[in-house]
Amino acid sequence: MKCPYCNGEESKVVDSRATEDDGAIRRRRECLNCNKRYTTYEKIEDIQIFVIKRNLTRELFNRDKIISGVIRACEKRPVSRLEIENLVNSIEKRLNNTMTSEIRSEEIGELILEKLRYMDEVAYIRFASVYRKFDDINSFIEEIKGLSGDK
Template identity: 50%
Template structure:
């Protein structure tokens, strides 16, 4: 490591510790030439993820963009900011665990819908309605029917239409 004061390449680490968030390591160093001390931070370099949009264009993956879409879908639902953040982190982790540098919006949308389906069915349907771009009421009803069939098969309590209205 090059000394910021005298530019010497001869330095030694005197102390290392994790930062509070655990995402990097703080190192105290001392220059062997001039004797001055300085601090460096070591972090993992992550490759940028590019998103392939439906029209074939590409842009950098944005956690903020994903988060804002989730916030809209979860509006007026009993879903905390932490739960939304957990979904954002989970989706990014899934993408990075696949070691992909490019991922389609279809894959991202499916990851989000899998998470929302477990968390809140109304938020799931809201997100799906935008993501899947339902062209008519029939395609929207098909999605609702699939969700209700899945609910029956998983043994969850079935609600009547009136119960669902009161729930909102």
């Protein structure tokens, strides 16, 4: 951080606090070269993530789509809304931490399945049947065998 007065590159943080809307951190700094004080703002960079669909079209990541899909898979199952929110939050956090601007929908589906597998096996099978487009009963049987083989 360069001092706006003398272009010195060394400073110390005197005070640090969140802005009123919690969208940034306000830092009061003091230049170690000229001893003048100045204010900087630190903000989290929002990277818009585009999802590459199976037909190769792109659309903005929409967490609500994941929530609705997981809610359908968990219908009449002992899975709370909070657990679903936590699942989606962890997936969204993981996507944001990759620092990539595009991700294939298949990768998101696999992340969801990975989380559902340990949350509720019935919800896992329901989601997998739609996501993986099971064509027949044998596809279900193979997926269930895979589940019981993991234990």
